[in-house]
Amino acid sequence: xxxxxxxxxxxxxxxxxxxxxTSDQRxxxxxxxxxxxxxxxxxxxxxxxxEDIRVxxxxxxxxxxxxxxxPTVWQGDNPPRFxxxxxxxxxxxxxxxxxxxxxxxxxxxxxxxxxxVRGYQMFAEVGQASFQNMMEIxxxxxxxxxxxxxxxxxxxxxxxxxxIMEALAVDREIIMEDFMLxxxxxxxxxxxxxxxxxxxxxxxxxxxKRGPSADAWFPIVGVQPEMLKAFYAKIDEQHGSMxxxxxxxxxx
Numbered sequence: 001x002x003x004x005x006x007x008x009x010x011x012x013x014x015x016x017x018x019x020x021x022t023s024d025q026r027x028x029x030x031x032x033x034x035x036x037x038x039x040x041x042x043x044x045x046x047x048x049x050x051e052d053i054r055v056x057x058x059x060x061x062x063x064x065x066x067x068x069x070x071p072t073v074w075q076g077d078n079p080p081r082f083x084x085x086x087x088x089x090x091x092x093x094x095x096x097x098x099x100x101x102x103x104x105x106x107x108x109x110x111x112x113x114x115x116x117v118r119g120y121q122m123f124a125e126v127g128q129a130s131f132q133n134m135m136e137i138x139x140x141x142x143x144x145x146x147x148x149x150x151x152x153x154x155x156x157x158x159x160x161x162x163x164i165m166e167a168l169a170v171d172r173e174i175i176m177e178d179f180m181l182x183x184x185x186x187x188x189x190x191x192x193x194x195x196x197x198x199x200x201x202x203x204x205x206x207x208x209k210r211g212p213s214a215d216a217w218f219p220i221v222g223v224q225p226e227m228l229k230a231f232y233a234k235i236d237e238q239h240g241s242m243x244x245x246x247x248x249x250x251x252x
Contacts, residue, residue, distance in 0.1 A: 002016060002018060002019065002030040002031060003016075004016055004019070004181070004185075005185055006034060006036075006049070006050075006053070008042060008043075008046040008049060008050075009042070009043045009045065009046055010039070010040075010041035010042035010043055010046050011036055011037045011038075011039070011041070011042065011046075011153065012037070012185070012186050012187060013036065013037050013152070013153040013154060013182055013185055013186035014034065014035070014036040014037065014153065015034065015035060015036075015181070015185060016030055016031060016033070016034050017033050017034070017035060017161050017164065017165065017178060018030030018031060018032060018033070020165065020170050020174050020178065021170070021171075021174070022168055022169040022170055022171075023169045023170070023171060024169060028165075028168060028170070031053050031145055032144045032145050032146070033138065033144070033145070033146050033148070033161075033164060034053070034055070034145065034146070034147040034148070035147075035148050035149070035153060035157045035158070035160065035161045036147055036148070036149040036153050036157065037149060037150070037151065037152050037153030037154070037157070038060075038062065038066070038070055038072070038149055038150070038151050038152075038153070039058070039072040039149060040070035040071065040072060040073075042075075044075045044076075047074060047075045047076040048076060050076075050147065051076045051077070051078050053145055054078075054145055055080050055145050055146075055147050056080050056081065056143060056144060056145055056146070057080050057081050057082075057083070057137060057143040057144070057145070057146045057147070058072070058080045058081070058082050058083070058146075058147050058148075058149070059083045059085060059134055059137060059138070059146060059147070059148045059149070059160075060072070060082065060083065060084045060085070060149060060150075061085060061086065061087045061130065061134070061148065061149065061150045061156040061157060061160060062084075062086060062149075062150055062151050062156075063086050063087075063088055063089060063090035063095065064086055064089075064090065065090035065091075066090065066151050067084055067086070070151075080147070081143075083133070083134075083137060085129075085130035085131075085133045085134050086130060087123055087126070087127040087130050087131070087150070087156045087159075088122060088123065088126055088127070088156075089126070092122070092126070094115075094118055094119050094122045097115060097118075098115070098119070101115060101220070102220075105199055105202065105210075105211050105212070106210065106211070106212065107212050107216055108212075108216055109213070109215045109216045109218065109219065111216075112212075112216050112217070112218070112219040112220050113219040113224060113226065115219070115220075116155075116219045116220065116224070116227050117226055117227055117230040118230075119155060119227075120155070120159065120227045120228065120230040120231040120234070121230050121231070121233075121234045123155070123156060123159050123231055124231050124234035124235050124238065125234065125238070127156075127159070128245075128248070128249060131159075131160070131163055131249055132248075132249035132250060134148065134160060134163075135163070135164075135167065135249055135250070135251050136250070138164055139167070139251065148160045148161070152186075152221070153182075153186070154182045154186060154221075154222070154223055155223075155227070158179050158182065158223065158228065159228070159231055161175075161178065161179075162175050162178075162179065162228060162231070163246075165178070166242055166246065167246055167251045172232075175228075176225060176228060179223060179225075179228050180223060180225065182222065182223045183222045183223060186221075186222070188218060188221050188222030188223070189214070189218065189222070191217075191221040191222075192214040192215070192217035192218040192220075192221050192222065193214045193217075195212075195214075195217040195220075195221065196211065196212060196213055196214040196216070196217050198211075199211030199212055199217075
């Protein structure tokens with residue numbers, strides 16, 4: 001039996017979308033489509049584990065800037081084919097706002113949530129060409145197994161996984177459950193608590209005892225249903241429906 005989580009030392013959120021049931025009572029095959037955070041911190045043993053899975057294709061959804069700053073340097077005898085399909089530009093309004101939030105020692109949970117919701121709307125607005133390129137690769141069995149990643153593995157990779165599961169007729173409730181697994185697998189609460197503590201310490205050094213709370217950090221490091229719902233709503237608004245969007249990105 002396969003486990004959903006692929007335990008790697010250099011990531012906290014690498015997992016398989018196999019095993020989910022489709023609306024016509026079939027099941028997605030295990031170890032064919034994997035979603036992950038970036039691969040820049042993987043150990044030699046981690047790369048070996050991915051080679052044991054026989055990963056044949058890696059699709060990187062990060063911006064050009066992220067791609068250059070933290071490149072994937074494959075360590076192993078059988079490197080996969082790499083494709084880079086950026087979703088968003090690191091100089092756009094949303095990424096600029098993201099950097100501002102991260103360097104700001106004061107923001108609320110509401111501000112963080114609203115910012116992340118805008119991010120998912122942005123993915124729908126600017127991601128069409130990259131998602132079309134991704135689907136062309138993913139839906140060709142000759143490219144399997146495929147690993148799709150972004151930076152943290154929770155937002156762009158999540159939207160990519162959702163689109164693939166939509167194309168394969170997985171129920172939206174199941175897609176949402178998979179989306180929300182990030183909080184458990186990626187230990188989002190733990191990460192938020194650490195960042196809150198670090199920002200309080202940094203604030204103390206600057207003469208301010210207050211930094212963003214763990215609740216405020218949570219939307220930045222974790223996921224909330226409103227985020228994926230915002231992506232779906234923007235797709236509906238722009239294209240009429242998810243089915244219509246899938247046709248536009250040439251998914252039969």
